[in-house]
Amino acid sequence: MPVLLQIDFKFPRKMMGDALTEGARELAQLINAEAGFISKIWTENADTGEAGGIYIFADRASAEGYSLMHSARVASMGARDIRAKIFNINTALTDINHGHYGAV
Numbered sequence: 001m002p003v004l005l006q007i008d009f010k011f012p013r014k015m016m017g018d019a020l021t022e023g024a025r026e027l028a029q030l031i032n033a034e035a036g037f038i039s040k041i042w043t044e045n046a047d048t049g050e051a052g053g054i055y056i057f058a059d060r061a062s063a064e065g066y067s068l069m070h071s072a073r074v075a076s077m078g079a080r081d082i083r084a085k086i087f088n089i090n091t092a093l094t095d096i097n098h099g100h101y102g103a104v
Contacts, residue, residue, distance in 0.1 A: 001059065001060075001088065001089070001091075002038065002056055002057065002058055002059070002089050002091070002101045002102060003056070003057055003059065003060050003063050003086050003087060003088055003089060004054065004055065004056055004057075004086070004087045004088075004089055004101075005054075005055040005056075005057060005063040005066065005067055005084065005085070005086050005087075006052070006053075006054055006055075006083075006084070006085045006086075006087070007052045007053055007055070007067065007070065007071070007074075007082070007083070007084045008043065008050055008051070008052030008082075008083055009050065009051060009052055009074055009079040009080060009081055009082040009083065010049050010050060010079065010080045010081045011044070011049060011050065011051040011074075011078065011079050012049070012078050013046045013049050015077075015078065016044045016046045016051060017044070017046060020042075020044065020051070024042075028040075028042075034062070034066050035062045035065065035066075036057045036058040036059050036061070036062025036063070036066075037055070037057060037058075037062070037066070038055075038056040038057060038058060038101065038102065039055070039056045039100065040053050040054065040055045040056075041053060041054040041055075051079070056089075056100075056101050060086060063086050064086065067084040067086070070084075071084055089101050
């Protein structure tokens with residue numbers, strides 16, 4: 001059953017926007033190859049100095065493994081106060097609202 005992984009953290013403002021877009025292109029490609037990965041929405045708020053992502057994984061085990069690895073990775077890039085949460089997806093209600101949680 002697919003799950004949603006929410007990761008957010010404090011991140012230097014100077015590393016957001018165009019700097020993040022240019023600097024993380026290779027990372028974005030690497031994420032595509034992660035076990036169980038389906039999709040990611042990249043998030044950032046320069047006003048509050050927060051960034052992160054909303055991910056969909058095929059199963060909880062894949063999301064848990066990725067969460068541990070990625071939390072360490074973003075910490076090495078300057079992130080702090082890293083939070084990660086995994087949620088089950090209510091697919092019946094998500095379907096009503098045109099949500100995407102499977103392979104496109």
